[in-house]
Amino acid sequence: MRRKPAETARHLVALSRRSTLAIFRQPALVGPSLIFPLFFAALGSSAFSRAISLPGFPAVDSYLQFTLAGTVTQGVLFGSVTGAAALATDIQDGFFDRLLAAPTSRTSILFGRLAGSSLFGAMQALVFLLVLWPFGVTVQAGILGYVSIVVGGFLTAFAVGALMSVVALKTGSAEAVQGTFPVLFILLFLSSAFFPRETMSGAYRRIADLNPISYMVEGQRSLSIDGLSLTAMAQTLAIPTGIAILTTLLALRQLQARLANR
Amino acid sequence: MSTQRTVGILTKRSIRNIRRLPSAFFPALAMPIFNMIVFAGTFFAVTKIPGFPTDRSINWYMPLGIMMGAAFGGVGLGFTAIRDIETGFYDRLRMTPTSRMSLVVGPLVGMLVRIVMTTTIVIVLGIALGARFTGGVLGVLCLYAAALGLSTIGAGWGLGLAFRFKDMRGAAIMQLSIFLVMFLSSAQVPLNVMSGWLHTVARFNPATNILRLARVGLVNESSPDHLAWNSVWGGLLAIALMSALTLGFAVRSLQKLGD
Numbered sequence: 441m442r443r444k445p446a447e448t449a450r451h452l453v454a455l456s457r458r459s460t461l462a463i464f465r466q467p468a469l470v471g472p473s474l475i476f477p478l479f480f481a482a483l484g485s486s487a488f489s490r491a492i493s494l495p496g497f498p499a500v501d502s503y504l505q506f507t508l509a510g511t512v513t514q515g516v517l518f519g520s521v522t523g524a525a526a527l528a529t530d531i532q533d534g535f536f537d538r539l540l541a542a543p544t545s546r547t548s549i550l551f552g553r554l555a556g557s558s559l560f561g562a563m564q565a566l567v568f569l570l571v572l573w574p575f576g577v578t579v580q581a582g583i584l585g586y587v588s589i590v591v592g593g594f595l596t597a598f599a600v601g602a603l604m605s606v607v608a609l610k611t612g613s614a615e616a617v618q619g620t621f622p623v624l625f626i627l628l629f630l631s632s633a634f635f636p637r638e639t640m641s642g643a644y645r646r647i648a649d650l651n652p653i654s655y656m657v658e659g660q661r662s663l664s665i666d667g668l669s670l671t672a673m674a675q676t677l678a679i680p681t682g683i684a685i686l687t688t689l690l691a692l693r694q695l696q697a698r699l700a701n702r
Numbered sequence: 703m704s705t706q707r708t709v710g711i712l713t714k715r716s717i718r719n720i721r722r723l724p725s726a727f728f729p730a731l732a733m734p735i736f737n738m739i740v741f742a743g744t745f746f747a748v749t750k751i752p753g754f755p756t757d758r759s760i761n762w763y764m765p766l767g768i769m770m771g772a773a774f775g776g777v778g779l780g781f782t783a784i785r786d787i788e789t790g791f792y793d794r795l796r797m798t799p800t801s802r803m804s805l806v807v808g809p810l811v812g813m814l815v816r817i818v819m820t821t822t823i824v825i826v827l828g829i830a831l832g833a834r835f836t837g838g839v840l841g842v843l844c845l846y847a848a849a850l851g852l853s854t855i856g857a858g859w860g861l862g863l864a865f866r867f868k869d870m871r872g873a874a875i876m877q878l879s880i881f882l883v884m885f886l887s888s889a890q891v892p893l894n895v896m897s898g899w900l901h902t903v904a905r906f907n908p909a910t911n912i913l914r915l916a917r918v919g920l921v922n923e924s925s926p927d928h929l930a931w932n933s934v935w936g937g938l939l940a941i942a943l944m945s946a947l948t949l950g951f952a953v954r955s956l957q958k959l960g961d
Contacts, residue, residue: 486900
């Protein structure tokens with residue numbers, strides 16, 4: 441059934457609004473993805489305060505300044521699981537089927553959920569920037585740098601949310617989506633989110649070199665520490681965009697497979 | 703039925719669950735391995751900070767992985783107790799003519815056996831990845847003692863909370879409290895390397911003493927902590943006191959379970 445673009449847009453707006461409100465109405469679900477990254481940042485600032493003088497570390501005033509990008513990425517990665525878990529819950533409790541029974545645009549069901557996660561990702565990035573600002577953590581690239589990091593948070597949440605939606609659509613289980621959380625944790629740790637790649641060694645260094653999260657974090661870090669540059673902007677925005685395109689295609693394919701199996 | 707016999711039966715049940723519920727055992731094994739590898743890899747360079755007591759990051763973070771596994775393995779007993787309470791298994795146990803103490807000691811012994819298994823596997827893997835026991839057999843024994851002690855503390859805390867809350871609310875508190883106690887200690891770097899608020903908190907955190915005990919056989923021979931009685935007794939005392947407190951909490955909570 442072909443729908444008018446205006447009709448699809450109306451469905452998308454309604455479902456986006458629903459998913460966004462659902463995220464903000466569940467502080468117990470979203471709270472940890474805001475609190476834990478800040479806790480780790482505070483922990484690191486005390487534990488690794490002397491590490492910033494090690495060879496391979498960029499010239500920073502504090503470890504907190506160095507870890508800003510890692511904190512933003514960590515929070516956004518963990519928060520983006522929430523939207524996909526909600527999509528799986530929709531499948532589990534039958535709301536997904538009720539949407540399908542109605543003349544709802546199929547893709548807006550997926551993109552509505554992703555919109556909620558992405559807006560939350562952008563908000564998380566903004567919260568981290570604002571909370572760390574009184575502690576002297578600023579973005580040297582200025583307003584364009586702040587905007588890039590917030591938009592980067594939006595795109596990263598979209599990319600990871602789409603990837604997690606593949607699991608949600610495939611399994612229809614919120615537990616299975618939550619179960620993939622350790623994979624994100626591993627990917628984050630196998631990157632330069634917490635220490636520079638230059639300080640790593642051997643196989644671990646090679647894995648961090650291959651991990652796109654390293655380059656994404658380093659783009660944000662460069663905006664924060666060095667100032668505005670085209671390379672840093674491209675790393676901050678283009679890498680999550682590229683991943684988002686890939687994971688969205690996968691999610692759409694999985695959506696089609698689920699619809700075909702009904 | 704004698705207390706010893708009940709303890710034996712409940713211990714066997716706890717060990718048998720490794721085979722019956724591998725999905726519960728493997729995360730408990732994967733977690734210390736993962737922690738050891740990612741911390742040693744990510745913070746590879748911290749050993750170059752002046753005053754760091756070892757020049758191998760794996761020597762510092764292998765005990766951390768084991769201790770995290772032991773602590774969470776201990777509170778995991780609380781998760782099992784919650785499941786048993788929710789399914790009614792505990793009600794059936796309490797109707798049998800067994801001592802209340804055996805309902806705590808039986809699963810505890812089973813858990814300690816599991817901790818010995820995971821600790822051994824992580825040590826073997828750690829050695830394969832480059833860890834070296836500078837303190838020889840005594841160092842290995844200190845690491846096992848710290849792991850078993852911390853898991854006992856975790857088990858007492860987990861069981862106590864499980865008997866108090868009787869549902870998954872207790873599980874959230876178990877995980878969060880153990881997480882905080884472990885990270886607000888010398889988990890990541892030694893006291894002499896950290897600064898600010900964390901240094902103050904870690905100094906008074908008993909987990910710091912237990913971690914020091916775990917690491918006495920892995921730090922450089924030139925380090926003042928190397929097989930030093932000063933580094934051992936604090937850990938043993940912390941284990942004894944905290945175990946007594948948390949196990950007492952578990953037994954008292956079990957007695958109030960039916961109220």
